[in-house]
Amino acid sequence: MTYDGFDVEKIRKDFPVFSRELPDGRPLVYLDSGNSSQKPNQVIETMRDHFALHYSNVGRAMHVLGAESTDAYENARDKVAGFIGAPSRDEVVFTKNASEALNLVAYSFGNPASTDPRFTLGPGDEIVISEMEHHSNIVPWQLLVQRTGATLKWFGVTGDGRLDYDPGLITERTKIVSIAHQSNVLGTVNPVAAVAARAHEVGALVLLDASQSVPHHPVDVAGLGADLVAFTGHKMVGPSGIGVLWGRAEVLEAMPPFLGGGEMIEAVWMDRSTYAPIPHKFEAGTPPIVEAIGLGAAVDYLTGVGMEAVEAHERTLTAYALDALREVPGLRLIGPDTLEERGGTLSFTLEGIHPHDVGQILDDQFGVAVRVGHHCARPLHLRFGIPATTRASFYLYNTTGEIDALVRGLHHVQKVFA
Template sequence: MKLDPYRIKEDFPILSTLTPNGKPLVYLDNGASSQKPKSVIDGTSKYYEEENANIHRGIYHLSQHATELFEKSRIKASHFFGSPCAKSMIFTRGATESINLVAQAWGRANVSEGDEIVLSVQEHHSNLVPWQMLAQEKGAILRFIPIKEDTTYDLSNLDSIINRRTKIVAVSHMSNVTGTIHDVKPIITRAHQVGAKVLLDGAQAASHLKVNLTSLDVDFYAFSAHKMMGPTGVGMLYGREEILEAMPPWLGGGDMIENVDLEISTYANLPAKLEAGTPNIAGVIGFAYALDYLTKLGMENIHEHEMEITEYALTKLNRLGGITIYGTDDLDKRGGVISFTLEGVHPHDVGSILDEEGIAIRVGHHCCQPLMKLWKIPGTCRASFYAYTTKEDVDSLVASLEKVKSIFSRVAKR
């Protein structure tokens, strides 16, 4: 089904607003966070107005109803992502916390001195720093999968990088910088051959691709709701049930226990064991509305639309001249993200001028400083698309970039 982004935009109140200088908002920073449809906004508000109570503890109707809504969101996410069972879906505050949970709970129990942790050179800091911390604590060794010039993973030496000393491989499913959709199957297969576990950072992929956790055959998968039209402060960690069962808790507190004595405690069953304290109940319930909305659109349709927009944008941007675009030319291997630099113009200057035109893009290192250092640049400009992005949005971006070039051309001539 071909999506109508103009019709979809009507469901997002913020997309009909004006920026402070009176310009229509052109939102092209979906890689950082997506906008929210009215159904998610209303559903979250409804919880606070009509359904607000703590969960899993109260025997009164309101608490039981809130608990039911909360757990229905878990089941809905399990079905959406093709998880084998709902209790393998752990609610967190976001993809960052999901990765930290694995690094601290699973990692501390399973990684020892001399063991190896395999990452890639283009990981988001959220999938780099937690493993650095674990390696420093345990005396483990970090190894890195390199990337090719087109930013896809270089798997030519995979058998030596992932070896019998490897304990876990943690890589991104889709790059937040370039939108490159990585071929992770060979990585998963090789890791399992040597008995290693695999974590995929799905923060970008979960928002834009049809992800089936069963067919991926991955051990851990981390993602955030706020990039999927859902509320902020909500994420999930999928883990194989038997791995999660064996993991010690990371956080201690209420709701994750079975019995507490003064000097020792026993822990609850999954998923409660890994969900200490009062969660973001409204956000989790709001996430269910976001999943309903995405299901109605269809993830395959969203991806098809983004590819059409990306192809259109790449064609228009390449005509500008003086522009460097990062990432693969193979549209089958990239999502709706384009990172670029303009010759002679710092990305922050580009972003500031575009902001004056009402265009929101992300500029900087995108929490991928090692990648920027590899490319020997301070950062890039990143335009990232979603189901509500139109070709007119792209035209506005390109016209504003022409203005940037004109301004800096005049400055250079002084």
């Protein structure tokens, strides 16, 4: 599927959810893709077709259905590898989400099964994250330092929502630096190249949470400078229940298995086992088969639209929204107020009004779906001295008219609480 130019109205027709009406005949204005994106017919039908006509377990059965299912599953791996510029398909590990991918990496550090000195961890060793991280990139590291006695350190965040990057925070004791490529609250795109260069100077590994970048920008993992990259399918027009860990082959090969079970083994005796080569070493048990195939269809869809076009469309929306929100009295944007190094996620507060009230009125009276709360980034909200924000996040199917609807709704909210 290839579009001649970027036609947002044509794209919207691919997403059945936009053909429905909300109660009282209100149209749906979906501005919550940073939470989870909507799904096009191409993904829905691909998954339905596989369930209906081709389904079997993968890597096991020798019959026709088994071969078809295995081919489709592994073909999805090829598609993902191509989409993110992975040098080898074997560097693409399927997980159930980005959280599992991040936990998989954290599990490797301080694990007695790890023989590579890069993964040995104990008192005196350091892990570096940032204050803007999603809980999925905070809690696994907290659990790791509890197990090992290592030290957790973090970059702060500036008043305008940028990473307060201090290269001195990364020392010879640092084992891994794990940060978001793009913040799920601030929209900030972090200076990955500089962070990675400093980390590699001291022999540390670099892990990126790219859940908010891979769906919205052209991403070439080989050129990022990172050693490992995690992202999820449900934010990139794919299904839930499927995520990806990309890693440089030699790093993945040095990591011990995360889960034990069928298909991740080479041979098993009663007292020991040997393991399958990557990526299957990390894919124990029956995997999310149809979900992976659905992710492959999502990759096909986004490739057909063109990631450069998706990025350009979102920059147009973001510029429009930044200007429009400046006209709302009492609105405080939490994050960069320019297009420089930022994506299409805008979080804000309205003076004297709780975000939960904002979200409820926008939904009930205007059909505008936004997310409210701390967005699984409570430490970031504590840094700004606020309990919660309202977040509008844009994607390829959104329009400037929907941003206008958001702004009208915000003006109405203010009148209600005046």
